[in-house]
Amino acid sequence: MADMNMRRDVILALIAAVLALVVMVGGWFLVIAPREAEVATTLGRGDYTLQATDGTAFTEETLEDGPSAVFFGFTHCPEVCPTTLGDIMTWKEELGPDADALRVYFVTVDPERDTSDILGDYVGWAPGVVGVTGSREEIDKAIQSFRVFSSRVPLEGGDYTMDHSAYVLLFNRDGQFSDPIRYQEEADSALRKLRAVLEG
Template sequence: MSRKGLMLALWGLVALAILAFAALKVIQPMLNRTLADELGRGDYELQMTDGGTFTEDSLKGAYTAVFFGFTHCPEVCPTTLGDIATWQEDLGEDKQLRVYFVTVDPERDDVDTLRDYVSWAPGVTGVSGSRDEIDEAIKAFRVYARQVELEDGDYTMDHSASVLLFDQKGRFFEPIGYQEDYDRVIDKIRRMQAS
């Protein structure tokens, strides 16, 4: 083999080694990421009714539930808050969830409005912000929200109705469906808290 051929072969091996390294360290982890790793991750910064700031880091450090809704909601949101209050009571003080109620209607739901709306539900903190920041959060949590015009010129919001559970590391665990069977819900929460 000529010297030129040997050099080309060596450079080819170096290139293959670099590609193999890149595949193991960069490409493979990207392919192995799941919804649980991605949900809630994003560049949003919202205001909470307790004076804090809601970011993806807010999901860490405690078992957490996140629900997207709005204060003018006729049925789903008040029903879900009632369900959450029941779960919290039955879980007991030492096992209660940290719950965030994130508005999908920031034009009507400022922090003060949300504070009043969630005040009766134990462990629930309201979250609001600018339309752009709310849209970033909607995208990060992969929920659905859309304004629906009403005949009288007013509007309502169509939105996802699931409560999203996150473990202490801020990793998505499971959703809770709207009015899901109580025993199944408590089982999900306890399984998350046991993991």
């Protein structure tokens, strides 16, 4: 009798485990998957109009012109921004001629200091990278549309710096969000994501 009860308990435990797995998998399809699909189609979409250093307007329609990488930063950034721009140049070199199809945008989170001329000089050493700026209002709209973080941090003497998201957002040729590249992500992983965007 004890053996039968033990066997029944084991069977019930297995059934409970299977049901839990079904709920977890089902939950992914019902909650996570739709959420990912929603992000893919809405990230970067919004009513913002910015100015690029190449003389063009930067709007949500810009993302539909081909594969692109979008990074938010500022020219007074002491480490993250120059490091990321350097990484982008390394990735482009590794990609070879395929990199010519990738449009890279450096969007400032500090438009009060980052004018178009200053941005143009800042990205001038990075071929293929276009700076993007605009009014504070329009930049804030873009920050919200791309769901990135930015915050002004006061410094001594009345100066300030900016905290901001430190990842590169990748969009496919249809303007849909594909993947983020984290700050100092492994090169192989970053290149795999970039190739997927370029080939998609």
